[in-house]
Amino acid sequence: MAKAYDSSQVEGKWYQFWEENGFFHSEVDDTKKPFSIVMPPPNVTGALHLGHAMDGTIQDILTRYKRMRGFNTLWLPGTDHAGIATQAKVEAQIVKEGTSRQELGRDKFLERVWDWKQQYGGRITQQLRRLGASCDWDRERFTMDEGCSKAVREAFVSLYRKGLIYRGNYIVNWCPKCHTTISDIEVEHVDSEGHLYHLSYPVKDSLETLVVATTRPETMLGDTAVAVHPEDERYQHLIGKTLILPLVDREIPIIADEYVDREFGTGAVKITPAHDPNDFEVGLRHQLPQIAVMDKEARMNEQAGKYQGLDRFEARKAIVEDLKTAGVLVKIDNHAHAVGECYRCSTVIEPMVSKQWFVKMEPLAKPAIEVINDGRLGFVPDRFDKIYLGWMENIRDWCISRQLWWGHRIPVWYCEDCGQEICAQEDPTNCPSCGSEHLKQDPDVLDTWFSSGLWPFSTMGWPEKTPELQQFYPTTVLVTGRDIIFFWVARMIFMAMEFMKEVPFPKVMIHGLVLDAKGRKMSKSLGNGVDPIEVIEQYGADTLRFMLITGNTPGNDLRFHPERLEATRNFCNKIWNASRFVLMNLEDYEAGPRGELTLADRWILTRYASTIEKTTEALEAFDLGEAGRILYEFIWNEFCDWYIELSKPRLYNKEDALARHTAQSILLEVLEGTLRLLHPFMPFLTEEIWQNLPVQGKSIMMQSWPEVPAYHDEEAVKSMTLLMEAIKAIRNIRAEMKVSPGQKVEILMLASDANQRRVLENGKADILKLAGGASVELFETMAEKPSQAASAVLEGVEIYLPLKGLMDLDKEIARLEKEITLVLGEQKVLEAKLNNPGFVGKAPAAVVAKERERAEGLAARKAALEERLKELQQS
Structure with missing residues (x-):
């Protein structure tokens, strides 16, 4: 082994070795218990970020661990076609070429997208390899590959025929820049400093006015009512009367609706059903007309009169000025509120009424709620059960159509002769009603989440009954971030209950987000992002992996502190140097019977057994951070700092061959077994060291997980703890008294307990060596305590270091x-x-x-x- 560990010389070599030998791949094998995970498919446009790195590390740890436990493991990788993001990237390229997708036409544009995917789409999967991800790359899937596309068509047609998919006018979130609808959960609500405009609407045939408060005066052109709370005493006399809409002179009614918050503004709310989701619902209840005053570019349309053609924010300024002139504007207050933005481009969302495709959610949500309540599926940690249920119990119908070209096209055709609507698994050639061949397919594509909602079973061959589906479904666990519970996890659950009639996974392991050191989300705008590949190149993949999963608990966000990378790299170096020391002292080693075990031997074997047991328990409970902490403490504090030091006298004593052999044997056993425990966390470092050990096998990743040895000596642990505490106490006194390391000191110990005296007596040699002692004297009693001596008190033992002339x-x-x-x-x-x-x-x-x-x-x-x-x- 080299003097220093160089990750750049190791990682690529071993990953290629693992992949070429097919160690990541498993065939269907009914004789083995299955363990399966489906990778949350990253966007095909994406590059590895720290969230991906954490997610991939957790999945890889679990997969490598279960593989070593003898399970038939499948970690199924893949990527998502990312409709909005991918189309935007290719459109940007085309615009640079001086053309547009409309000029190219749909077919030519889609050819360009597929070319782009072929050229750039594998970037993130290559980066996951750099991380050490032991995915079954032979089974890699894409949400628009042939098998997934067939599954999407099957699911859509099935839901349509059950009446669970319908088309209708509904208010949706419209992105004026991406030119498509996005779902409620794809809207990011950003706190913004705005204004609250108080406007005076005159009551018809009266001198009275009704003051309403609004944050969006530009939408008043589409007002069709003003609402007050039915129990608001201030406005009882006005309910049922008519207002004159300023600037428009349209008559609108005053209605009563419990939706109104009496404490907000004036307690009177303008109702614009075509431009606000809550107003839309109020409008349905009161049969109000829907007047859209903006187009799909968020510019004012013909319904806006003289403001036609203005951008909505330009129109706001113009309308406010006109309201001032007309004497309608009462006042303007500063008002902080949340503004919905597109999660892709950060453009302010415009609610619009549009004809879209929807999934009826109430029938699908019910079984997806039941599986949590009856315990068939649960989140880790379980506090996320309530978060999931809260959303599912209040879910709205899901708008699944997107005004894009890239994606799964909606499998519905319209007959241009008789108007028949046709939904079919195979593309129809003629109308089943009139026989016409004049059919036109719906231009929209499905929401990306529709296909990824089928991911746990579509990737294994559904709707066919494949051997993979039979063995690996339901999957064992899902690992994902808390930020996509509603985007993806919920959809997989209700889709699975609908089509597979059982949960897609019994456990969902939730991890938090990776934040910067100040607790902020990482973003380009803040300039606080960290590129995992740069970290890997500087520190190594194992350092990044171990840092990401330690010092944190399941479900909580992790703050990224660069100094933790340094500390973890030091840990890697500690393991490397300890392993080199062991190997350097194994040159003459041959397997054979051990001699008598020392106290240190009995202690380390007991602690090793406990470490196996506790690490295994933590991994089974999905507490990877705790498992990493246990291994760190054992490797650094017990094996390296204590046992190796305590073994040196026997290793260097060539005259007592059996004692030397015993120390060698235990060092090798504990090191090799600990490397196997550590392998899921640090695959590259452990493989490199293991390959240098005198062991049998092709790779550490194909070795079995260590079994807990029968050896257990709690008395040895107790005795060794006393000895270590005594040595640490003496070292602390020396450090605080600034006694130079080379200066030997007398050590006096008072221990009334015979067992403690025996332990300390037997450990004299270790105390002298490790605590810098010139001599060690033990006393059962002391007539008089040393006067000029520094002291330490343990439980039952008093330690004195006479430091005459040295002690302050x-x-x-x-x-x-x-x-x-x-x-x-x-x-x-x-x-x-x-x-x-x-x-x-x-x-x-x-x-x-x-x-x-x-x-x-x-x-x-x-x-x-x-x-x-x-x-x-x-x-």
Whole structure:
């Protein structure tokens, strides 16, 4: 092994090796238990960002772990055609060439899009390979490949024939720039500083006026009523009367509707059914006309009179000026409110009434709600159950048509002779009603989420009953970010319940977003984005992966701190250097029986067994951050910092071959097994080290997950903990007293307990070596405590370092006072725990007893510290 780990020399080599050997691929095998994940398909236009990196890392950890557990694993990758985004990219290219999609025509334009997809669409999948993603690339899918397209057609026709898909006029979110509808959840609500305009509408045949408040005076041209709350005493006398709409002179009624918020503005609301979703619903209830005053460019149309042709925001300025002149504008207040923007281009959304295709959601939502309530499907963490249910229980019909060319075209044709509407799985050639061949297909395409909603089963061959569908569906778990629960997760659930009659996955593991160090979302406008590929090139994929999943809990957002990358790279280097040390001392190693185990041997084997057990438990609970923390603590603090150091005397003692062999054997066992535990988290580093070990097998990723050894010696853990605490206490005293590392010191230990004295007696050699001792003396009792000595108090053990001439008395007093304060803090926390009936009544008796024992130990330690402090203060 090289002196230093160089990720750039390792990662490409091993990924190619894994892929060429087919280690990521699994055939259907009924003799193995299946484990399957479908990748949330990134947009074909996309590049890897930190959210993708976190999502991919989590999925890869779970997949590699289950593969090592012997499951028949399938991690199915793919990309989404991303209708709006992809069309926008290709249109931008065409515009640069001096033409447009309209000039090219639909067929030629789609050829250009497919060419673009062929050239650029694989970028993100190549980047996922850089991350180490062990996907089954042989099964890669695309939402518009032949199989997925067939599934989309099957699903649409089935829903249409059941009456669950319909076409009708409805208010939709219209993007004037992308020229298409977008769904409610694709609208991003951005806080904006705006104004609240108070306008005075005259009551017909009266001197009275009614003042309404609005944020959008330009839409008043389309007002068809003014609404007040039916219980608002201020306006009871006006309900049923008529107003004269300023600037337009149209008569509109005053209506009563509970939708009105009496506390907002004046409590009187202008109703514009064609330009506001809430007003649209009010209009339906009161049979109000719908007057659209804007076109699809968000410019004022012929209904706007003299304002025709003006952009909506230009029209606002002109209308406000005219309202001032007419004496209608009462006042303007500053008003902060949320403005809906297109999630793709950030253009302000314009609600518009349009003829669109919709899915009736109430019948589909019901079974998708039941699966949460009866426990067939659940989120991790479970707080997202309520978030999902809250949305599903209030869901509106889903607008699925988009005014685009790129996407799954709606499989509906219209007969130009008799007007018959035809929905078919195969393209029709003539009208079933009149036989005419003059058929015209609906120009719109389906919402991208319609095809990705079928992803867990369309990718496995549905509507055909394939072997893959039989073995791998339902999938085992879905891993995704909290930001697309409504976009995608909910749609997969209700689509699966409709077409597969069972959940698409029993668990949905939710992770948070990756934010910058200040807690802000990463964006181009803020300039705070981080390119994962640049991170990989600088630090290595393993460093990025481990950093993204540690220091966080499921469902919570993660702040990206660059210094955490440095710390994780140091961890990688620690593992590398420890492995090199072990390998350098295995040159003469041959497998064979071990000799007598030392306390350190028994301790590390017990801790290794516990690490396997706890890491496995954390992974099974989807708590990857905790699993990573357990491994970090064991590798760095126990194996590297302690066991390797404690093994050195035996490794360097060539005269006692059996003792040397025993140390070698345990070092190899623990290192190799720990590398297997770490492999799902750091696949490249662990593969490179493992390939250098004297082990059998082609790749670490194809080895079995470590089984928990039967070896368990809790007494050894207790004894070793005492020895380590003693050594750490002596090191701390030396550091605080600024005793130079090369200066040996006398060590005096007072331990009244015979077992503790035995442990410390047997560990003298380790104390001398690791704590810089000149000598170690043990006492059962002391007639008189050393006067000029720094001290430390453990539970049941007092340690003294005579430092005559070296010790600052005031400094030692201050140090003891600080230590007493820390003990008091621990006592306070423990006391609150033991006084809590919830803990004492519910925790296992053994756990409570252990905490009581700890409380007694802290009390004894505090008493000893206070006694020592008193002695020093009197000296």
